[in-house]
Amino acid sequence: MSSSSMRRPRQLSHKPWRTVLAAGLMSAVLAGCGTAAPDLQKDAAQQLQAKVLTVSEAAAGSDRAAALKSLDELVAQLDASAADGSVSFKRHQAIMKAIEAVRADLVAAQAQAEAAAAEAAAAAEAAATAAAQASQAAAQPPAQVQAPAPAQGNSGPGKGEKGKDKDD
Structure with a gap:
């Protein structure tokens, strides 16, 4: 067995990226909500949490394309919230890192x-x-083996017997 056939692709279990998805985004979105000068306003946090849930559900359902699309929508919403001042620059950067x-x-x-x-x-x-x-091989008739032709022998009068029948 060659070394290339012995190598197996690294298998990602579903749990690590679900954990990163749920814990990373949720902690980034929710962390520090109780500070005096909020880095993330309550309405923005709720909207972002709803998007995080959409991403999590798509990823949990193994619909990676939908999860990536929802992630793009989350980024757009995060950027809009940052632009209107609902999310601080520092919080925006932390959430983007998690995303x-x-x-x-x-x-x-x-x-x-x-x-x-x-x-x-x-x-x-x-x-x-x-x-x-295999099907094609089974459908072909077996090759016919021809029996060898009988050997040509001296079954009748031959040259050596020509003279025996004559009267001298």
Whole structure:
């Protein structure tokens, strides 16, 4: 077995990116809500939390494309909240850091799923080709072996017997 066939792709479990998604974004959004000068206003926090929930649900349902789309919407909403002063620059940066970590995990999980799907498709194609070849081989009649022709022998009067039948 070659060393390349022994290597197995790194498998990401669902738990790490769910944990990063839930804990990272939620803690970034919720942390410090009780400070005197809020870095994040209550309305902005609620809107962002709703988007975080949408991202979490899509990711938990293994719909990475929807999770990435919701993550983009979260970024747009975060940027808008920062522009209107509902989110401080410091908080915006902290939340963006958490979003990028989640995005990296989602992209990695999506790439792994696509690679696994491509590998499964290649295996299915190879199996179908092997089955077609086996079916074709079974459908061909067995090769007929021809029996050898009987040997030509001296069964009748030959040159040596020509003279025996004559009267001299």
